Amino acid sequence: MHRYLRAVGFSEFERKAQLDEFFDEHLKNENLISTYITGDMRLCGQYNINVCSNAGISVIGEQEKNALAKIDFYYPYIKGYDYTLIEECTIERHSDKESYAGIIDDYRMGIALIFYLTNGNVYNSLLKKYKISDIKIDRIFLSALSIEGRVILPVDNKRKNVNEFADKKRLNTEFRDDYENDIDFDDKPISERLIENIDDFSDGIDKKDISIGIGIKIPSNVVGAQEMRLKNEDLYSIVETSLVPHGIECDKYQIVAEILSVTEKTNMYTNEKLYEMRVSTMGLQFNLMINEKDLDGEPLPGRRFRGVIWLLGEIEFLTKYEEQKQTK
DSSP: OOOOOOOEEOOOOSSHHHHHHHHHHHOOGEEEEEEEEEETSSSEEEEEEETTEEEEEEEEEEEEEEEEEEEEEEEEEEOSSSOOOOEEEEEEEEESSSSEEEEEETTTTTTEEEEETHHHHHHHHHHHHHHHGGEEEEEEEEEEEEEEEEEEEEOOOHHHHHHHHHHHHHHHHHHHHHHHHHOOOOOSSSSHHHHHHHGGGGGTSSSSSOSSSSSSSSSSSSSSHHHHTTTTTTTGOOOOOOEOOOSOOOTTTEEEEEEEEEEEETTTOOOOOOEEEEEEEEEOOOOEEGGGHHHHHHHOOSEEEEEEEEEEEEEEEHHHHHHHHHHH
């Protein structure tokens, strides 16, 4: 069973037999969105079962004539609204099945962002017609599913601005006193000491380790002033947004993101309530879906979402020849 099925409203599906019964009843020929030839020369079909607008389950399997003969694998999905223009992105095939991962290498984010490619069928078809070097990536529509999350309050910008001058003054005073008393300073920059010592002040993060070395956005106060605040405040009152790899699975991330909009949806088959949120983190905007059962707090625009996500992406491809036509 795919863990993230509950994100699109199938929290009661605990056994594979339940899912098999669901596919037997609802997997129809009209759900077929494409057919393609795999690398081992099998004819496969991809079927999408929508559970609400914009989200559902995608089923991939071997195709015989006009019917699905065997299911190879399936996954829940949500389509993205906001596209991202990326300078460089590579696509790698998963070793265990005919699916792909996209890898965004963008220096602005500080990390290599990996996502599950939801339209691998399109990429597979292009590989049969063109060389890899002739297939260009035009735009990427990111989205995410979550099965554990919490709504937290926004950073108190008023308090931040009021305290900024006091923090700077206190920081400068302590530096001056240390200098006058001939106390040795740490040779490392304050920013590096902040990164190393962040765990000393992160007791409120469910007692889990979190790396702040990459993918963390802190308000534009002096870093030293932020270090002073960390001694007396919770980490999430200072960190605005973050995007940090989570666990050993490369497309899972722990995020803190600003909620831009919220839409309530319902799975038409199970009647489970879902939240679709448009969020922003580390300069990226994408829509995220989570089951109401898995979200603590009330999601509202202006608040923030903290949780673990499975990152998805749909790529809009452009062949070399189409690119040449556009430039003429």
